[in-house]
Amino acid sequence: MKTGRRTLTTAAVTVVCAITVLAAPGTAFAAPTPPPPPSASASAGGAPSKELEAVRKELDKLYRAAAVATEEYNAAEEKAKQQSTEVVRLAKKIAKGKEKLAELKDRAGAAAASQYRGGGLPPEAHLMLSDNPQEFLVGAGRIRQGQHAAEGLLGEMKRTQEDLEQYAQDADAQWRKLEVGRKARAKAQKKIEKQIAAAEKVESELEQEEKERLAELERRAAQKAQSAWLDSGVLDGIETEATEQGRKALAYATAQIGKPYEWGAEGPKTYDCSGLTSQAWTSAGQGIPRTSQQQWKQLKRVAVTDMRPGDLVIYFDDASHVGMYVGDGAIVHAPRPGRTVTIAGAGSMPILGVVRPDTGVSET
Incomplete structure (x- = not known):
């Protein structure tokens, strides 16, 4: 350079x-x-140079305040986008969790129906009534497998339900943050509009020749x-x-x-x-x-x-x-x-x- x-x-x-x-x-x-x-x-x-210089500084102050509020608004807006994305992600998890829980309940219902079709007696009772020792041993193994499967099914249902509750809590927290962010954006927007309106009012009260002189003062200060x-x-x-x-x-x-x-x-x-x-x-x-x-x-x-x-x-x-x-x-x-x-x-x-x-x- x-x-x-x-x-x-x-x-x-x-x-x-x-x-x-x-x-x-x-x-x-x-x-x-x-x-x-x-x-x-x-x-x-028109206004004396000292008065215009005071106007220049006042406008600079007002627009600076608007700039600060603008970045506050932008920050709140950016957080809102991230939180909205998180809410959508959690909503999808909740939907999938509900589908999974419904499937697990169907499987549990099918197991209960199978027991009902067996006369209402538990598998252990049917086994004890068997006259065949070999059938008894094979059946005992199946009962243990069935018990483990039932325990696993119940455990999975419990975990799925707990996950759903946690997702719901997280989604609620994100919604609360969104509401806080909405208020922050609204507050920042009011500040921006107030400062800009005040600056525009100051400029609107100037004659064209004064505006030109003011622009000259701004250029020279810069x-x-x-x-x-x-x-x-x-x-x-x-x-x-x-x-x-x-x-x-x-x-x-x-x-x-x-x-x-x-x-x-x-x-x-x-x-x-x-x-x-x-x-x-x-x-x-x-x-x-x-x-x-x-x-x-x-x-x-x-x-x-x-x-x-x-x-x-x-x-x-x-x-x-x-x-x-x-x-x-x-x-x-x-x-x-x-x-x-x-x-x-x-x-x-x-x-x-x-x-x-x-x-x-x-x-x-």
Whole structure:
């Protein structure tokens, strides 16, 4: 990777990423350059810059809260899927267990009917009435076999009944968990909708010229953070290329550029941040956890200075956001409501760490 390539414009980076990743996987990308300073006319009229900066921070706070709630919702949804699968598995076991118990009861009934047909006397009584010693000995062996079979049948019926009771208890426990999960999802959904509605209300009260100035403030804040990150020398010496799986995941992720963000979405038309990264790696044949928090907890962690294209960059102390590293200081990610999948500076948000979905050797 060439760390000196930091002079391309944001638009150029987006175009290069959308095309070059597919044509020549593993190619690094330059970080966006700072936008021009706001003109004098941009400061005239409307809310003062300090007020807009306060609005920017408030919006960032609201959308961050929505992102946290979104990952809570995703986690609850993922657990619900697993629990539903377990309920189905237990239901099948219960059904098979009932069939088996019915079969065992039929066999027990047949044995009782056989005894009834023998005059109601137990096999031992019939044997004692026999005048033939040889028949007596043969019959005694059969009686022992019959007793063992009857004991085995009763034991199997008991075990089957106990299994059925245990399956029923387990299924009930899973249903209870599903109900808890449903409440957790509903709670998270309310939090998401509340935060997004509050953010949209703040934005709706701005004039068009103020919205443009606000967007400029957002770009400049992101660029300031990115420049500070690059100036730290964190990318110096990084030359690692993507693995074959990493290239496939990157190709998928960058192909989604321009598609809208939607909380809880995993594609193919809309995505949230972890929906994009999890689906990208699934497309590459590597299943990974659904949420950014679980990606941070379960995947292999690597140093920022060792990251390679395809790795996932986890953001904020609560691991509530994630993007995929594309190279040369940039990520592809689904930012927030009202935005689309895009390329951004990897250092434009506070980095918690980097995780690696695959363990393959990179192609240098």
